Amino acid sequence: MELLTNILAAMVVAGTPLLLVALGELICERSGVLNLGQEGMMLMGAVAGFVATLSTGSLALGVAVAILAGVGMSLLFAFMAVTLAANQYAAGLALTIFGTGLSAFVGAGFVGESIDGFDRVAIPLLSNLPVIGRVFFHQDPLVYFSLVACAGIALFLHQSRGGLLLRAVGESPESANANGLKVLTIRYLAVAFGGAMAGLAGAYLSLAYTPMWTENMTAGRGWIALALVVFATWRPERVLLGAYLFGAASILHLVLQGLGWRASTELLAMLPYVVTIVMLILLSFNPVRTRLNTPLSLGQPYRPGH
Amino acid sequence: MLQLERRPVDSSLMRWASPVLALVLTVITGFVLFLALGKDPVEGLTFFFITPISDLVGLAELGLKMAPLLLCAAGLTVCYRAKLWNIGAEGHFLMGALGASVVAVALVDMSGFWVLPVVLLAGVLAGMLWAGIASGLKTYLNCNEILTTIMLNYIALNLLLYTVHGPLKDPMGFGFPQSVMFADSALLPALIPGTRLHLGLAFGLLAAVAVWVLFARSFIGFQLNVVGQDHRAAAFAGFGARRLTWFAFLVGGATAGLAGASEVTGPIGQLVPQVSPGYGYTAIIVVFLGRMHALGIIAASALLALTFIGGEMLQIAMNMPKAVTGLFQGLLLFYLLTCDAFIHYRIRLRAPVRKPTHVAAPAATQEA
Numbered sequence: 001m002e003l004l005t006n007i008l009a010a011m012v013v014a015g016t017p018l019l020l021v022a023l024g025e026l027i028c029e030r031s032g033v034l035n036l037g038q039e040g041m042m043l044m045g046a047v048a049g050f051v052a053t054l055s056t057g058s059l060a061l062g063v064a065v066a067i068l069a070g071v072g073m074s075l076l077f078a079f080m081a082v083t084l085a086a087n088q089y090a091a092g093l094a095l096t097i098f099g100t101g102l103s104a105f106v107g108a109g110f111v112g113e114s115i116d117g118f119d120r121v122a123i124p125l126l127s128n129l130p131v132i133g134r135v136f137f138h139q140d141p142l143v144y145f146s147l148v149a150c151a152g153i154a155l156f157l158h159q160s161r162g163g164l165l166l167r168a169v170g171e172s173p174e175s176a177n178a179n180g181l182k183v184l185t186i187r188y189l190a191v192a193f194g195g196a197m198a199g200l201a202g203a204y205l206s207l208a209y210t211p212m213w214t215e216n217m218t219a220g221r222g223w224i225a226l227a228l229v230v231f232a233t234w235r236p237e238r239v240l241l242g243a244y245l246f247g248a249a250s251i252l253h254l255v256l257q258g259l260g261w262r263a264s265t266e267l268l269a270m271l272p273y274v275v276t277i278v279m280l281i282l283l284s285f286n287p288v289r290t291r292l293n294t295p296l297s298l299g300q301p302y303r304p305g306h
Numbered sequence: 307m308l309q310l311e312r313r314p315v316d317s318s319l320m321r322w323a324s325p326v327l328a329l330v331l332t333v334i335t336g337f338v339l340f341l342a343l344g345k346d347p348v349e350g351l352t353f354f355f356i357t358p359i360s361d362l363v364g365l366a367e368l369g370l371k372m373a374p375l376l377l378c379a380a381g382l383t384v385c386y387r388a389k390l391w392n393i394g395a396e397g398h399f400l401m402g403a404l405g406a407s408v409v410a411v412a413l414v415d416m417s418g419f420w421v422l423p424v425v426l427l428a429g430v431l432a433g434m435l436w437a438g439i440a441s442g443l444k445t446y447l448n449c450n451e452i453l454t455t456i457m458l459n460y461i462a463l464n465l466l467l468y469t470v471h472g473p474l475k476d477p478m479g480f481g482f483p484q485s486v487m488f489a490d491s492a493l494l495p496a497l498i499p500g501t502r503l504h505l506g507l508a509f510g511l512l513a514a515v516a517v518w519v520l521f522a523r524s525f526i527g528f529q530l531n532v533v534g535q536d537h538r539a540a541a542f543a544g545f546g547a548r549r550l551t552w553f554a555f556l557v558g559g560a561t562a563g564l565a566g567a568s569e570v571t572g573p574i575g576q577l578v579p580q581v582s583p584g585y586g587y588t589a590i591i592v593v594f595l596g597r598m599h600a601l602g603i604i605a606a607s608a609l610l611a612l613t614f615i616g617g618e619m620l621q622i623a624m625n626m627p628k629a630v631t632g633l634f635q636g637l638l639l640f641y642l643l644t645c646d647a648f649i650h651y652r653i654r655l656r657a658p659v660r661k662p663t664h665v666a667a668p669a670a671t672q673e674a
Contacts, residue, residue: 036452076640084310084647089391089452090594094639097587101632108627215629223456230450266468273457273464277443280454284447303312 001131007248007255008135012143015247017042017201017209017218019146022225022232022239023153024197029229030157031190032170032297036092037077038198039222040099045070045202047107050213053115063142063203070199071192073099078191082184085301096222104215117211118142140208142200147240149197154236166190170295173302183302198222220273227276231283233293242279249275309654310647320649325595325606328641335637345624353623354616354630364615366501370573371611374399374565374582376510378589379596379603380517381561385554387521387598389534392555394440394455395562396586397462398433402566404466405432407577410488410570411474421491426567433563434556436462441555445548459586470579485577494572506568511604513561518600530554562586583614584632591639610635 021038028035049066053059073095080091118140126137136147157163165186168176173183201221206213224246232238253268283290333351340347358364378395385392406429413421440458443449467483474485494504521527533540533550540547565585570577588610595609596602617631 080640080643080647084644084651086643086647090643093393093590094636094643097591097632098636098640101629101634101636104629105627105633108629220456220460223453227453227457264468264472266464266471270461270464273460276457277449277454280449281443281447284449287448303310 003258005131005134007251008131009139010251010254011244011247012135012139013209013247014251015243015245016143016146017204018221018225018228018246019150019240019243020142020201020204021198021222022228022243023146023149023236024194024201025225026229026232026234026236026239027153027157027166027197028190028194029298030166030170030234030295031187032173032295032300032302033078033081033187033191034088034092034299035074035077035081035095035191035194036089036226037073037095037099037222038194038225039218039220040096040103041070041073041195041198042099042202042205042218042222043103043216044073044099044106045199046206046217047103047110047202047213048199049203050113050115050206050211051106051110053207054110054113059118059207062207063200066199066203066207067196068199070195070197070202072195074191074195074198075188077195078188081301082187082191085303088299088301100216107213107215110213111215113212115207115211118208142204142208145200150236150240157236167295170297173297177302177304183304187302201225224272224276227280230290230294231279233289234295235293246272246275310651311654313650313652316649317652320645321597324645324649325597325602325642327645328595328638329609331641331645332634332637335641336634343626345626350620350624350626353619354634355612357623358612358615358619362498363501366498366503367615368608368611369497369503369507371614372607373504373506373510373572374569374585375589375592375607375610376604377506377513377565377568378562378586379592379607380510380513380600381558382589382593383517383596383598383600383603384520384530384557386593387527387534388530388550388554389537390444390551390554391452392437392440392455392558393452393590394437394458394586395558395589396582396584397455397459398436398559398562399566399569399582399586400459400462400466401436402429402433402563403570403577403581404462404469404566405429405435405563406567407474407485407488407570408469410492411485411577413492414486414489416489417491419491421489422494422571425488425492425571426564429567429570430560430563433561433566434559436563437555437559438552441552444555445551466577466581467579470577474577476576483579487576488571492571493575494568502573504568504572506565506572509564509568510607513564514600514604517603521600526550526553562589588614588635591635591642594639595642610638613638 021042025035025038045066048069049062052065053062077091077095080086081088120138120140123137127133165181169181169183169186177183205217228239228242232242250272252271253265256263336351337347340350359368378399382392382395406425409428410425436458440451440454443454444451470485471483476484476486494506497503497505497507529545530550533545533547537547569581592603592606592610596606613631613634617628620626620630621628
């Protein structure tokens with residue numbers, strides 16, 4: 001029981017960065033914009049947050065700077081993909097390549113430095129619950145934030161006027177425009193929100209998960225998040241489940257080592273990527289389900305009056 | 307007011323001016339960056355762009371780095387022309403290196419002219435296998451190729467790390483994760499004696515020529531172009547999308563696999579964990595910068611090869627982080643895509659024309 005609780009708690013921690021970045025991408029895609037630059041934005045968030053915390057000693061400031069870095073990167077993307085109506089695949093790919101290079105450059109002097117990351121904060125009463133208490137209510141503040149954000153985004157999408165406008169823009173920018181909505185503004189806001197969440201997810205890696213900076217420390221999580229959003233059929237509550245599933249896949253090698261299995265670290269490290277491919281294959285068995293749930297204008301640039 | 311306006315016809319001047327403009331903007335940004343870091347910008351740019359290629363050895367090093375970029379880019383060009391977003395050249399490359407190494411280590415005691423071709427073929431086949439997985443996932447299971455190829459890149463990297471730490475590890479290597487040195491019969495011959503430049507560059511140039519022939523002279527190249535520009539039209543014409551997808555992916559896998567095989571049998575001579583500094587990803591920039599054209603990708607691969615050795619030069623001469631290479635490459639691609647917008651659009655310096663609502667104005671039709 002003790003072991004199971006520990007595994008579940010580690011699964012939540014490993015799933016949190018995926019949850020954060022996937023929630024941001026979900027909002028972005030709901031507005032019809034596909035941003036493949038998640039990896040680049042996460043890396044910039046990770047390095048910016050780490051450098052800010054290292055030089056000021058403040059974790060809160062680190063998180064704030066990471067979010068700003070993510071937003072800044074996402075605005076570059078928005079300029080290309082929304083204002084200039086560039087190909088969203090190419091623009092997103094450019095953002096990832098640019099972010100990978102820039103973060104390595106900025107962080108080059110900080111490899112090997114270490115900081116005191118986020119501590120766990122037990123929530124009174126709730127943390128005393130058996131199993132659940134340890135798994136969900138004895139974690140660091142960013143885990144709590146991710147859970148609140150997930151609930152908030154689910155409410156926003158389906159219960160608020162703002163969510164309705166966002167979905168309208170994503171389904172049919174032409175109709176939204178005809179109804180007087182500012183399509184480009186709403187898309188900019190959605191992309192920026194995605195950037196903020198990706199920056200935060202990066203900060204989670206460099207300030208809480210492993211409090212240090214290494215090049216390419218996101219290890220493909222930004223890409224996995226993209227698959228996760230499709231798998232979750234653009235619904236926040238399913239993103240939560242999917243993120244923890246991936247969390248489980250990425251800590252499996254620790255579990256097996258804990259159980260005394262002798263398996264190669266490198267082979268087990270493939271697991272999250274293999275799981276992603278398997279997930280994509282599972283999706284293909286029901287293409288109608290995916291097609292019905294995809295925001296209709298996803299990936300298509302929109303220019304008013306053309 | 308600045309207004310972005312769709313051109314009636316795409317600008318072919320801008321199509322080729324855009325890469326040059328992007329390079330100029332990147333150099334200007336580099337200039338500002340050096341100033342901001344308190345370094346001499348002229349000296350910095352000289353070390354980056356000119357010093358590395360100011361002698362024969364330097365030029366040979368440029369060719370050495372060009373070879374894998376050009377090979378990977380040639381294969382990716384075939385995919386991207388058909389709008390197949392294969393991001394997997396890095397994975398094909400790593401598998402090519404791995405496949406070639408496995409065979410080279412098995413044949414380490416053999417001599418004879420046949421050893422090298424067999425080793426290279428193993429690399430090509432391993433690259434094709436990896437691309438074939440992505441192709442099968444796309445054609446039969448409709449999986450998005452961007453995500454599958456990225457995931458396959460990470461899997462290939464871990465497979466290579468496993469092999470080099472495990473089965474292929476040199477028992478006499480003092481615990482270093484590397485294979486034994488290959489036999490001389492498995493090594494690529496040098497192109498220019500006394501330098502490290504090897505036959506790989508010739509493979510790259512041949513691949514570029516093959517790309518030119520494919521798209522300028524062959525029916526399958528025409529079909530790939532049509533699929534890329536309008537896949538509905540291609541379907542009406544009866545071009546088999548599935549067959550063309552397989553073709554493009556397998557070509558991409560074969561060239562990138564050959565690039566990986568050439569890297570381990572060329573300058574390295576054994577399998578090591580850091581066999582690629584990201585050639586497969588940089589090749590994507592080469593394809594975009596080279597306008598998916600044979601001559602273009604040759605020029606672009608030379609420029610991007612220069613960013614690799616320029617970065618090393620800055621590290622040695624000016625104590626800058628080596629990551630300046632990645633930064634430069636990212637900036638270049640970013641500026642390129644921004645400039646590319648002006649192939650389709652132009653900027654107008656006047657207020658938008660308001661269409662008259664009830665007067666049928668012949669002037670307005672003339673303007674359109």
